[in-house]
């Protein structure tokens with residue numbers, strides 16, 4: 314999210330979480346003050362997530378202090394120990410672009426609260442719109458697994474049916490342009506997820 318109004322709409326429509334991208338490697342990057350404004354606008358029980366990618370520990374500490382997100386989410390080559398040093402719950406994104414060869418890396422983050430399996434290649438930033446083979450989603454990991462990469466209203470039901478994730482995450486599939494959400498795409502996406510929750514299309 315880059316705009317308070319988009320984040321509010323997502324919350325009103327029933328999103329469980331919203332994210333603000335801090336890392337400079339993103340076309341969706343927001344300044345800390347704007348990230349704080351978005352996070353502060355969220356109602357209770359909507360989880361706020363700050364996205365980072367190989368940023369400095371100093372930057373992470375500034376995010377914790379100034380943005381005050383519920384969760385940190387790391388997208389780079391950070392180790393489990395590095396991510397855990399801040400004493401905050403964190404999600405680790407794992408690039409699944411290389412397919413099954415990426416699976417061993419999912420075991421490298423025992424302290425992560427959850428793992429985000431994303432469709433892009435190793436070393437690339439997220440928000441790529443690239444999907445991976447959902448059937449690779451493992452069922453034997455201790456943490457919740459979040460599915461990301463190339464999702465949109467037209468495929469998220471099938472993605473959930475195949476991958477059975479804890480949650481789904483979307484960026485480009487609900488946008489009019491990078492960082493600017495399209496209200497109709499956002500509504501359609503959440504409706505498609507809710508249809509699965511009700512035992513609809515993807516049951």
Ligand SMILES: O=C(O)c1ccccc1NCC(=O)[C@H](O)[C@H](O)COP(=O)(O)O
Nearest residue numbers: 339438439440441442462463483484485
């Ligand atoms: O979205 C970005 O620009 C971004 C840049 C650097 C690191 C992570 C980033 N986003 C991570 C996300 O969680 C996206 O929502 C996820 O990659 C899915 O994106 P998309 O394939 O466009 O739905």
